[in-house]
Amino acid sequence: MPTQPSIGITEFIDRQPLSAFQVTIVVLCFLIVAIDGFDTAAIGFIAPAIRAEWQLTPAHLAPLFGAGLTGLMAGAFLFGPLADRFGRKNVLLFCVLFFGVASLACAFSGSLWGLVALRFLTGLGLGGAMPNTITLTSEYCPAKRRSFLVTTMFCGFTIGSALGGLASASLIEEHGWRAVLLLGGVLPLLLLPLLVWKLPESVRYLVLSGKHPEKVAAILERIAPRERVAPGSIVVADKRAPGSPVAHLFKPELVRGTLLLWLTFFMSLLVIYLLSSWLPTLLRATGISLKTAALVTMMFQVGGTLGAIVLGWLMDRANPHYVLAASYALAGVFITAIGSLTTAPWLAGVAVFAAGFCISGSQVGANALSAAYYPTDCRATGVSWANGVGRMGSVVGSVGGGTMLSMGLTMPALFLMVGIPAVMAGATMLRFGRHRAGQARRMAVAA
Structure with a gap:
């Protein structure tokens, strides 16, 4: 019985034209990064309103800004290794859920130090989500278009930050600063079911882990609908x-x-x-x-x-x-x-x-x-x-x-x-x- 020819994942993706399936991944990661940018920038827009309500000095606001940045740093260090061990999609979904819930909790904070602690936790989820969107997008993009697609996807961050400013300008005046944080928590939770349904796990990770050969074959056929891929024929260039x-x-x-x-x-x-x-x-x-x-x-x-x-x-x-x-x-x-x-x-x-x-x-x-x-x-x-x-x-x-x-x-x-x-x-x-x-x-x- 003849053996199935082997298929290198990298070479397979690189030789295909960009598919609607890959574009969907870029768009979904763009939406994650846009919400990430919204939540990251939100604290800067609402800081004057918080200061006025709680009668704070500028020095009191420093820990509030620092907590978010520290959380972003810690999240990046923590969730990268976890994504290499447990999968990009799994960790990404957890991070989106985590920073959504944390942002909602921030909206109900009654003290400065409570808000500082919750902003650290929000930053933790944000810091884990951002690099994993880059990784997942990169692993699905053909080499000849990878840089353009990854950088375009990441533009969601600056667009989300700008939209945060526009939303804050209207929400704070009508509903107060807590409404901005509520929106920052609701948006990722609304996006989460769509991510569970439509966002795939990294095909490179699946092959490297030796898991779900049928799922790998199905993913590759969505990248190249005209090709028939046998599950037993798939290999990957990288070795664990x-x-x-x-x-x-x-x-x-x-x-x-x-x-x-x-x-x-x-x-x-x-x-x-x-x-x-x-x-x-x-x-x-x-x-x-x-x-x-x-x-x-x-x-x-x-x-x-x-x-x-x-x-x-x-x-x-x-x-x-x-x-x-x-x-x-x-x-x-x-x-x-x-x-x-x-x-x-x-x-x-x-x-x-x-x-x-x-x-x-x-x-x-x-x-x-x-x-x-x-x-x-x-x-x-x-x-x-x-x-x-x-x-x-x-x-x-x-x-x-x-x-x-x-x-x-x-x-x-x-x-x-x-x-x-x-x-x-x-x-x-x-x-x-x-x-x-x-x-x-x-x-x-x-x-």
Whole structure:
């Protein structure tokens, strides 16, 4: 009896045109990330109303902001290894349920410290959901379109954050700040049944785990409806290695890339959160109106959304490491330029847009790149832990802005300092690209 020909999952997905099934996965992950962005940004929009109701000082609000960021960091570290062990879909569904319930609980909090604790728990779920959407989307996308599709999916985060601002503006005035948190809890719980029904488990994870060959065959036939796939014919290029997924990140062939990615994420998110948190205050200090400062700052998010799409498209057509390295370096130039343009708000807005295009767009691209770097058995852990280390940078950036303001620097000097980590991220990404090119050459010689 003839044996079934083997099918490599990677090669199978890469040679197929994009199917409606794969588009559905991208859309569902987009919706998760959009709600994630809504809930992550919500606290910033409702903070003034909380402060007024509970008669808090600005110092009292610091733990509230810090709790969410700490939760995001802890969630990234915790849920990545769990997803590599128990499946992307299972962990993702749990995280969506968890942050939905936690956000609902936040709406009924009666004290500052109770809200701080609940925001930490909300951040825990949010921090676990975000990297797993990146991993799941990446594992279903063909290589020639992967960067564009992953970065487009992740634009849901900035869109969700913007929608959070629009919703807060109307809800707070009519129903109070708790209504924003209620909406942030209801939305993921409404989405959850659709995710249970329509979102598949990662086919790469299923094959690597040796589970449900019939389900794997059915999934591949939905990707390629015209092909008939026998369950016994499926193999996967990656092999499951023994031990912890975290330990796999430090295997000899991965450790240098892991450290370079971590440094890139740390520097990138440091700059993004520093600018997001302090740019309105810095601009306001130059004498422009609060409304103008808010509009100029908004251009950072607009630029980031467009940058993610454009850079993702470029990454699929040129060396992605060099695309991101150049973009990060340009971000440093545009950030530095902001300090000399604060007297002309429209020019400052152009520079802020360009800075957001480069730095935020590059960060989304780096997420896609990290998913492509790691093998299946530690991919969720690799993406999650890179994000976790990046969240450390976000905490440093959020705190560092206040420290820099207290130093009495001129605006050009201050923005020059903010631009330096962006250039460092570019240099690190360039080194990462050269490291991977060297790896590819050594593998070619060995073959």
